[in-house]
Amino acid sequence: MAIREDVLVVGGGIAGATAALAAAESGATVRLLSHKKSTLRQASGLIDVLGAIPRDGSSDGADPAGDRSPGDRTEPAGGGSTGESELVADPFEAIGRLPEAHPYRVVGGGAIRDGLELFDDAVGGAYEGAHTDRNALVITHGGTVKPTARYPESVAPGLASAERDTLLVGFAGLTDFDAPAAAAHLDAAGVPFAVDGATVEFPVRFRDDALTTRFAKALDTDESNARRRLADAVRDADADLDGYDRVGFPAMLGDDEGEAVRTDLEDRLGASVFQIPTGPPSLLGTQLEDLLFDALDAAGVRLASGNPAVGYEASDGRIDSVLVDRRGREVPYAAEEFVLATGGLVGKGIDSDRESVTEPVFGCHVPHPEDRYDWSEPEAFGGHAFARFGVVPDDDLRPAGESGEPEFENLRAAGGVLGGADTAREKSAAGVSLATGAYAGRRAGEEATR
Amino acid sequence: MDPSATDGPATGSDLEPVSVFGDDGTMDLRPGADNCYKCSVCDTTCPVAEVDDDFPGPKFQGPEQWRLKRKEGSEIDDSIMSCSNCMRCDDACPSSVPLSQMHNTARGEYVDEQMDKLSVEYVRNRILANYRTSAWFASKVPRLANFAMNFGPTRWVMEKAMGITSERDFPAFATQTFREWWRNRGGADASRRNAREARERRGDPVDADKKVAYFHGCYSNYNTPEVAKALVRVFESFGYEIVAPEQRCSGTPMFANGMLADAERAAEVNVASFADLVEEGYDAVASCTSCSMALRQEYPELFDIEGIEDVAENTFEALEYLRIKEDLEGAIADASVEEQAFAYHAPCHARNQGLDRQALELFRELDGVAMEDVGDSCSGISGTYGWKEEKYETSMKIGEDMFEHMHDAAGDVGMTECPTCAMQMEHGTGYEIKHPLQLLEEALC
Numbered sequence: 001m002a003i004r005e006d007v008l009v010v011g012g013g014i015a016g017a018t019a020a021l022a023a024a025e026s027g028a029t030v031r032l033l034s035h036k037k038s039t040l041r042q043a044s045g046l047i048d049v050l051g052a053i054p055r056d057g058s059s060d061g062a063d064p065a066g067d068r069s070p071g072d073r074t075e076p077a078g079g080g081s082t083g084e085s086e087l088v089a090d091p092f093e094a095i096g097r098l099p100e101a102h103p104y105r106v107v108g109g110g111a112i113r114d115g116l117e118l119f120d121d122a123v124g125g126a127y128e129g130a131h132t133d134r135n136a137l138v139i140t141h142g143g144t145v146k147p148t149a150r151y152p153e154s155v156a157p158g159l160a161s162a163e164r165d166t167l168l169v170g171f172a173g174l175t176d177f178d179a180p181a182a183a184a185h186l187d188a189a190g191v192p193f194a195v196d197g198a199t200v201e202f203p204v205r206f207r208d209d210a211l212t213t214r215f216a217k218a219l220d221t222d223e224s225n226a227r228r229r230l231a232d233a234v235r236d237a238d239a240d241l242d243g244y245d246r247v248g249f250p251a252m253l254g255d256d257e258g259e260a261v262r263t264d265l266e267d268r269l270g271a272s273v274f275q276i277p278t279g280p281p282s283l284l285g286t287q288l289e290d291l292l293f294d295a296l297d298a299a300g301v302r303l304a305s306g307n308p309a310v311g312y313e314a315s316d317g318r319i320d321s322v323l324v325d326r327r328g329r330e331v332p333y334a335a336e337e338f339v340l341a342t343g344g345l346v347g348k349g350i351d352s353d354r355e356s357v358t359e360p361v362f363g364c365h366v367p368h369p370e371d372r373y374d375w376s377e378p379e380a381f382g383g384h385a386f387a388r389f390g391v392v393p394d395d396d397l398r399p400a401g402e403s404g405e406p407e408f409e410n411l412r413a414a415g416g417v418l419g420g421a422d423t424a425r426e427k428s429a430a431g432v433s434l435a436t437g438a439y440a441g442r443r444a445g446e447e448a449t450r
Numbered sequence: 451m452d453p454s455a456t457d458g459p460a461t462g463s464d465l466e467p468v469s470v471f472g473d474d475g476t477m478d479l480r481p482g483a484d485n486c487y488k489c490s491v492c493d494t495t496c497p498v499a500e501v502d503d504d505f506p507g508p509k510f511q512g513p514e515q516w517r518l519k520r521k522e523g524s525e526i527d528d529s530i531m532s533c534s535n536c537m538r539c540d541d542a543c544p545s546s547v548p549l550s551q552m553h554n555t556a557r558g559e560y561v562d563e564q565m566d567k568l569s570v571e572y573v574r575n576r577i578l579a580n581y582r583t584s585a586w587f588a589s590k591v592p593r594l595a596n597f598a599m600n601f602g603p604t605r606w607v608m609e610k611a612m613g614i615t616s617e618r619d620f621p622a623f624a625t626q627t628f629r630e631w632w633r634n635r636g637g638a639d640a641s642r643r644n645a646r647e648a649r650e651r652r653g654d655p656v657d658a659d660k661k662v663a664y665f666h667g668c669y670s671n672y673n674t675p676e677v678a679k680a681l682v683r684v685f686e687s688f689g690y691e692i693v694a695p696e697q698r699c700s701g702t703p704m705f706a707n708g709m710l711a712d713a714e715r716a717a718e719v720n721v722a723s724f725a726d727l728v729e730e731g732y733d734a735v736a737s738c739t740s741c742s743m744a745l746r747q748e749y750p751e752l753f754d755i756e757g758i759e760d761v762a763e764n765t766f767e768a769l770e771y772l773r774i775k776e777d778l779e780g781a782i783a784d785a786s787v788e789e790q791a792f793a794y795h796a797p798c799h800a801r802n803q804g805l806d807r808q809a810l811e812l813f814r815e816l817d818g819v820a821m822e823d824v825g826d827s828c829s830g831i832s833g834t835y836g837w838k839e840e841k842y843e844t845s846m847k848i849g850e851d852m853f854e855h856m857h858d859a860a861g862d863v864g865m866t867e868c869p870t871c872a873m874q875m876e877h878g879t880g881y882e883i884k885h886p887l888q889l890l891e892e893a894l895c
Contacts, residue, residue, distance in 0.1 A: 003773060037542050041491050206503055213494045214503070280489045302811050306541055306804030326804060327746040328763035331774055348544075 002321055004334040005031040005302065006448035009441070010309045010322060010361060011341030011349065013038040014430055015415025017292040018437030019339040019444070021118050024299040026445025032301055033324065033333065035308040038289055039347045044146075044277040045251070045284025046138060046155070047119065047127065047434070049112060050091035051147035051427025053098065054383055055084050085425060087147060090134050101420035103432050106393055107439045114442070115434030119150065122295035123288070128156045137161050139168075141177045141250060141278050143185025147427060152284055154253065154262055157246055158274030160186070164245035165194040168276070169234055171202040171215070176278050177250040196244075198237040203229030212283050215252040219261045227261060231268035244271050251275040251284050304333075309342070309361050318409045322361070337410045337444035340364075340391070340399065341437060344416030344423075350389055357389050359417065364391040364399040364407050366419065383422065390419025397440045410447065412440035479516055479552055485545040486513035492539035492549060497798075497828035498532060501847040505532050508539035512552040519556075526560040532841075533557065534832035535706040536798035537743070551751040554705050558752075561708030574612045578834035579707040582699040585623065585672040592623035615842040618877055621673045621869075628666055628675035632682070632694050641682065641692040649689035660690045662771070663727040665720070665736040665745065668699055669869035680891035681737050681768050687895050688776050693732065695723045700741040702799075703834045705748055717749050717758075724765075725757030734765040737887055739800040739867045740833065742767045746803070767800070767867070769808055769886055779815060785893040786817035791861030792884070793824050795852055795875060797868030801826075809865065809886040816893055821865070824855035829866075831874035846878070853878035865889070 007023040009016050012034025020032045088094045092109050099105070104112065120130050127150045129136055135147035137160040145160040158166070166186075170179030183197030203226045204218045218226045235241055247269055254261035265273045277284050296303060304324075311323040313332060321332035342349030342361060351360045357368040357375075368389055369375060376384045391399035391413050398406035399413050415433035416423070423429035486509065493499055493507035511533055518524050530553065539549040565572050577584065588595035598604055599620035609616040636643075649656055662685060670678040685692055697720050701713035724734050724745075736742040745765040749758050772778045792813075796806035806826075813821045830848030835841050856864060856879045864875040864883040872883040 036544050036546075037491060037495070039544060041494075042489055042544070207506075209506075210503070211490060211493050211499070211507075213500065217500070281491045281494045286494070303807050304804055306802055306806070324804075328750075328759065 002332040002334040005029045006335060007337045007444045008033065008322055008333055008335035009339040009341055011343060012305060013040055013343055013347060013415060013433065015433035015437040016341035017296055018115055018118055018434050019341055019414050019441030020296055020301045021122060021299055022438045022441030023445035024301050026442065026449055028445040028448045030301045032296060032303050033309055034305040039343060040285040040289040041282060042280040043282060043285040045152055045282055045288045046148040046277060047150035047430040048427040049149040049431030050088050050094055051135060052085040052087050052425065053094060054422060054425045055086055088135060091149065092133050103418045103421055103436050106395060106397065107435050111439040112431060112435040115438035118438050119434055123291045126153055126291055127151060128153055139186065139248065139276055141182065141276050143182030149431065154258060154275040155277065157272040158248045158276065160191050163192045165243060166246050166248060167238060167244040168197040168248045170199045170250065172199050173208060200233040200237045203233060212252045212278065212281060216255040216283055219254045220257040227264045228268065231265055234269060241269060246272045246274060248274050248276050250278050255283060312362055314408060319411055336448040339440045339444050340411060340413040340417055341415045342417050344390060345386065347416055349417040359391050362407065362411060365401045366391055387422040387424060388419055390417055392419055396443060397436060412444055414440040479548060482548045483513035483516040486547045487545060489544065491544060492542045495538045495542040497536060497830065497848045498534055498844065502844050505529055508549050511556065512549040513547055515556055516552055525564055526556050530557045530560050534835040536828050536832055537802050538798055541802050554752060557708035558710035570613060574614060575707040576709060578837055579703040579709045579712060581703055582668040585668055588623045589627050589672045592625050596622050609839055613839040614837055615839045617842055618837065621873060623672055624675045626675065628671045628678040631675055631679065638693045641686060644686040645689050645691040648687050652689055654689050658689060659731060661732045662690050662692055662735045663724055663732040664692050664694045665697060665734055665741055666694060667736065667738045667741040670737055674869065677737055677885040677887055680887040683895045684887060684890050688772065693727065695727060697723055700744040702740040702744050706833050706835065710752065714753050717753055718755055721755045721758050721761050724761045728760050728764045734761060735768045735771050736765065737768050737885065738869060739767055739797050739803065739805065743799040743803060767803065767805055770805055773808060778812065781894055782812055782816050787819060787892050789818045790863065791820040792863050792865040793856040793859035793861045794821050795824050795829060795864065795866045795871055797866055797871045798828050800867050813889060820860060822859040822861060824852055824859055827851035829871040829874040831870045833870050836874060849874050849878050856881060
């Protein structure tokens with residue numbers, strides 16, 4: 001007797017969580033399997049749907065498996081694969097300009113809306129942006145602006161579209177965020193407000209390579225009056241504080257008590273206070289992971305984490321169970337329907353060695369150029385083929401083999417494991433996960449409870 | 451396309467880079483260290499780093515130290531002794547860096563080469579790590595031991611002379627050990643009879659091949675035989691014939707104190723004893739999640755003992771085993787118990803085996819029972835860690851979150867699979883603590 005549910009979702013990131021929530025809505029019993037902590041801990045915590053459309057041929061429907069030899073790589077006029085792209089104001093309006101193989105083109109704008117709705121319900125009031133289809137512009141720790149669809153409440157007061165004079169504050173010794181450099185960068189980009197940067201000593205002394213969580217905890221507990229002393233330090237660094245409508249800090253302003261920390265600082269500084277998303281380990285990403293897992297718990301989704309899915313058992317073109325490796329022994333997890341949401345190359349849902357690119361759990365077909373020098377471009381931010389590696393879905397998001405036929409009747413894929421999107425350049429990773437997760441989860445639930 | 455004809459665009463030559471690290475299976479952990487891309491997620495999940503600013507965290511203890519010490523003459527940093535071996539970093543690492551293996555290896559090397567064998571700390575650690583030896587003596591005179599171990603003046607001397615905190619109460623020794631009970635009950639023969647009767651009752655084939663070898667560990671033998679008895683009764687009720695082979699400590703406290711030679715001696719006895727049974731078709735089950743963790747992961751990572759892979763592959767935690775092999779959910783759905791509410795804490799070593807949700811999921815379906823998860827913080831005691839005078843405060847700081855959650859939970863009985871977590875839960879809240887097997891026994895037997 002194996003462990004059995006109606007729907008089994010493999011993968012614990014945004015795509016997996018969304019698929020599990022969507023499947024649970026259909027009334028199916030659902031289990032989510034995850035191996036390690038998800039890559040959300042490395043992510044910004046922002047929900048991008050579509051921020052840019054790359055202009056270099058990767059968007060013209062080119063086949064990632066295209067057998068271009070290096071000699072053919074003629075650079076189109078205007079920069080070619082140098083990473084130039086066109087910013088997108090309204091993602092829904094822009095879907096039609098994406099390549100045909102893009103997951104958005106497979107599931108359509110309706111699925112994106114379904115995914116966003118599921119997300120908004122799951123995180124309660126913790127995120128903003130649902131009032132409009134248009135992208136918001138969020139200030140990043142590098143001093144650029146990023147088009148995004150949903151952003152944490154604590155990030156909202158800092159939107160670059162608001163014409164409010166801004167002071168950015170960084171902490172001495174914290175290499176993640178250089179406030180004066182970020183401010184200069186924003187200024188050069190022509191933001192419609194005055195912006196300055198200041199660096200202050202964090203009021204509690206930690207060891208040199210202290211973690212974001214340590215800063216957050218000190219503010220949570222108001223250790224040695226950290227909140228008051230931080231406000232004083234900002235005042236000392238910039239006497240002209242009255243000139244600013246808002247003050248931005250790296251996203252370390254408390255964890256459990258984040259709202260209280262921000263309110264406290266706002267009172268003391270006389271300006272609204274916002275957070276700027278940081279690199280890994282990202283507190284905003286970790287908090288998003290917690291929100292999603294709480295929602296899964298509330299929806300009655302069963303969770304099993306800590307061991308990797310390594311294989312499957314199938315009969316008559318249908319998967320019977322997924323095999324989970326628990327230190328040497330493979331344990332079957334049975335279900336009627338399955339969703340593969342193991343992530344892309346970074347999340348290790350797609351694997352590669354020097355010879356080939358594979359999908360390791362089900363061995364689904366992943367098209368890629370035979371010569372690995374064609375997997376990437378010389379430019380760091382170029383239109384790399386590897387960015388689009390992934391399984392190829394049929395029109396029901398079932399991974400298809402070389403012939404275009406689905407590999408299994410009851411397996412759908414969602415998120416980064418799907419090919420055809422260059423999510424880093426498009427700024428679409430979370431949106432692709434939400435849209436395809438919602439679609440795959442709903443379909444799996446429907447089929448399992450039919 | 452002929453690969454040799456490829457022009458590498460970066461080099462313009464026909465040089466193909468080659469893999470420099472072979473898969474020769476040696477203990478060189480460098481390829482593992484090279485997988486670390488410094489994302490620091492391990493550091494944010496380390497319970498010790500969270501409360502102790504001086505502790506440099508798992509990233510330093512593991513991959514960074516591993517690189518540093520490849521240079522001749524470099525020593526292991528003494529902060530390795532502040533790692534509590536909760537192994538949470540393993541689970542956090544997105545890149546599968548073998549962090550806990552690096553920590554265990556480094557700690558062993560530190561204790562072997564840098565620690566003064568005549569120091570109070572070494573002697574104290576050795577005594578704590580070899581808990582089974584003390585427990586064996588104590589079990590001979592349990593009432594006297596219970597009195598003496600918690601007698602004020604004794605405890606004062608132990609703290610001053612040995613560095614064992616006087617803040618904690620020593621766990622009581624049972625007046626009858628599990629093995630004594632097991633022998634008096636008729637051992638394996640009695641179990642075979644009980645299992646056969648159960649199979650008949652259940653309508654299973656009488657000759658069904660249902661055999662488990664029980665790794666009870668020290669704690670359920672000497673201190674909480676009621677947990678071990680619950681396992682026996684529950685497994686027999688599903689028709690399993692049980693044997694309780696010769697065994698020593700799983701080695702967990704020894705790994706955590708860098709006493710790798712002691713651990714290896716214990717592991718050799720355990721592996722020899724269980725490997726034969728595995729060959730005869732037995733599966734090994736444990737009721738303590740640190741014991742199953744040791745047999746499954748730490749043994750094969752650290753030692754080269756014949757039969758170790760077979761034992762690791764066939765070792766299960768008790769509840770996990772029944773969930774995989776039996777319709778435990780169905781049995782629970784048909785059962786009911788007196789109304790009761792529990793505050794459940796998942797031990798780190800259950801978390802690392804993917805077992806942190808199973809008691810919650812299972813008992814959620816049991817009539818009359820309310821189970822509340824008290825959050826994902828570490829309990830802080832980590833075996834012998836919280837017994838050390840210099841670590842006591844850190845241990846209680848780590849546990850604070852769990853104590854608060856327990857107080858907030860509806861139930862005033864705690865539940866966990868790990869005996870030392872249970873000690874900490876009781877110490878921090880005064881609650882009675884049960885093992886999931888005890889509730890299972892109440893429901894099914």
